[in-house]
Amino acid sequence: MQSTNFLTEVGLNHYLILSALLFVTGMTGVLLKRNIIVMLMSIELMLNAVNISFVAFSKYLNNVDGQIMVFFVMTIAAAEAAVGLAIAVTIFKRFKEINIKFFEHLRG
């Protein structure tokens, strides 16, 4: 790790800590919230937390691979949001509510 002053200069560690915080926030949302929309947003949050660490490492290591990876993650995130929202809409149409407990009806 570079020998920089943690309080005065923004370095890799700041990004990683931000990323970890965002990830944990997202995970908490996924695990605890009952509203599907909020859960989907939390998943976005987790994905973007990962994106932050990708970009940070990419910059720090002078390697564009991480940034390319971000594009993939964003694509996946968009697709996942589309599918997730479609299911959410279907659930809503059927039960007039978008509580996660209705997903239990999908159980075989």
Place this chain on the structure above:
Amino acid sequence: MDHSLLMAILLLSPLVGFLINGIRYKNPTANLSGGIATAAVAISFISSLILVADLIGMPAEARKIHVSFFQWMAVDSFKINAAFYIDQISAIMILVITGVGSLIHLFSIGYMHHDKGVTKYFAYLNLFVFNMLILVLGDSLLTMFVGWEGVGLCSYLLIGFWFSDKEKAAAGMKAFITNRVGDAAFLLGMFVLFATFGTLNIQEMNALAPTTAEASWLGAITLGTLFLFIGATGKSAQIPLYVWLPDAMAGPTPVSALIHAATMVTAGVYMIVRLNPLFIVAPNTMMVIAIIGALTAVFAASIGITQWDIKKVLAYSTVSQLGYMFLAVGVGAFGAGMFHLMTHAFFKALMFLGSGSVIHAMHEEQDIRKMGGLKKYMPITHMTFFFGWVAIIGIPPFAGFFSKDEILWMSFHSPLGSPALWVLGAIGAAMTAFYMTRLMCLTFWGKSRVPKSVHPHESPTLMTIPLIVLGILSVVGGWVGIPEVIGHSLGDIPNLLEHWLHPVIKPIPNLTEAEHSMEWMLMGVSVSLATISAFIAYHFYVKSPETPEKIANSIKPLYNLISKKYLVDELYFGTIINPLINGSKRLWMFIDVNFIDKITYVISDLVRGGGGVVRALQTGNLQQYAMLIGIGIVIALSIIIMR
């Protein structure tokens, strides 16, 4: 024309006929289907005529047409080609199969005219001819076996042609299963011969056959040929596997004529003749063949005397005549066996077709007790049947006389034969004359016992033409093989058949010069025996119809035993079939239910129970899953970091 092209036409023409009729099998028009099928076999007949004409044009020692189409299989050094060859022996066979076959196809058009399944019938018939040609022309035992199985299949399909009748369907199955027993032995024979010679090619095996006879019972050639002979007893209905042939009469009558009299059932004899260099060096096998043949000839003839069904009489007659052919090949007289095969094909096909004509006229009645006096209603059928009758009982100069007499003479004269075999053969000949005369009397002569509701009539021209042609052949067919002793005294008429077959038939070792006086005497004895028993039968069944009943009553136990076919079917059921079925049932009830089924049930219960346990984890609660994933990642990461 090119030989391979001709051979292809010969073989494929019936197959094409089968495919055409097979595709349009629901078509009900007999004329069209029958026309196609008959044309297909007639084309084969023409090409075989051309091929045999070419064969005759060649020098005697080099008479052979060999055509190889493609390699069928190759495993290491074991190579089998789809190759076929015509030599002097198979030439006779293809002429008989396609010639008599065309006539029977023609007859079938009339006979099956009102049947709904007529197109299917002709398709099967064509398929049979195709398989039969493969059988006789194949250049290796394996190719022959393909045809051997194929004709078995067609026989099964045609015996059970009216399968909605349970008894007829069962007759088909009986034929098929009995043949399987023989076929298993045929396979074993092939294995033994392949292990010995390293090839299944018939010509190569014949060339490799040793020149000295094999004395041991367990020698490779003796074993191999014995197994092949057991195969032949299945296909050619000899003791102990003859039981299927009388039941096979459940099929349409022209089928009985083609398959169960003229061609398929003679396949066993043909196989032995084609492999004669092998059989001649296995004297023990030859002895078994001769004894089985002679016994079958007498045994089946005696059953024939007591039967009342016109087709059953002819069926036992066929078994008996096949016995003569085996007697012939068993004493080394392969030429005489082939000769009798040919003449038998003529007169027995004729008589079966004649019986078909009678059954047709009598509205499906087969019981000869309800016939009689048909001569005046059916003059052509009667006339042709008459020729068949004189041919089979061996009255000179009709076809059967020459062939049967040569067999009887050889069974006496050959070093492989014995006077005992001659006696059996002569008794069989007398019985043959008796039951055939009985059949003639009860069917065509004497007083009419036809029920008032039935009005017999002569069959249409389509059916009488084949009868007439076969009738002529039954008269002249024997003239190609006039024995030397008669030919000589009539002014040097050559024995054409013997000269023809000479290059491909191994001579009997140690055959002495024939004593002509002895030959004349035996001939006189057998002919007079046949004539006397024919007269007795005529006297019994036309002059005093009550006599046979009296005699039957005076020897009631014996008569009952014979008329119940010596209870052989019951014996087989009692000793083999029922114990097998009961044993299998016990195995099923005990081993299957208690062990095999139990084991599989336990395994499936275990899997289902285990699945139930794991299933409880799948709650459907998404957040729980996510939680578990999270915990899993934490654990995995900690393990990686801690290491």
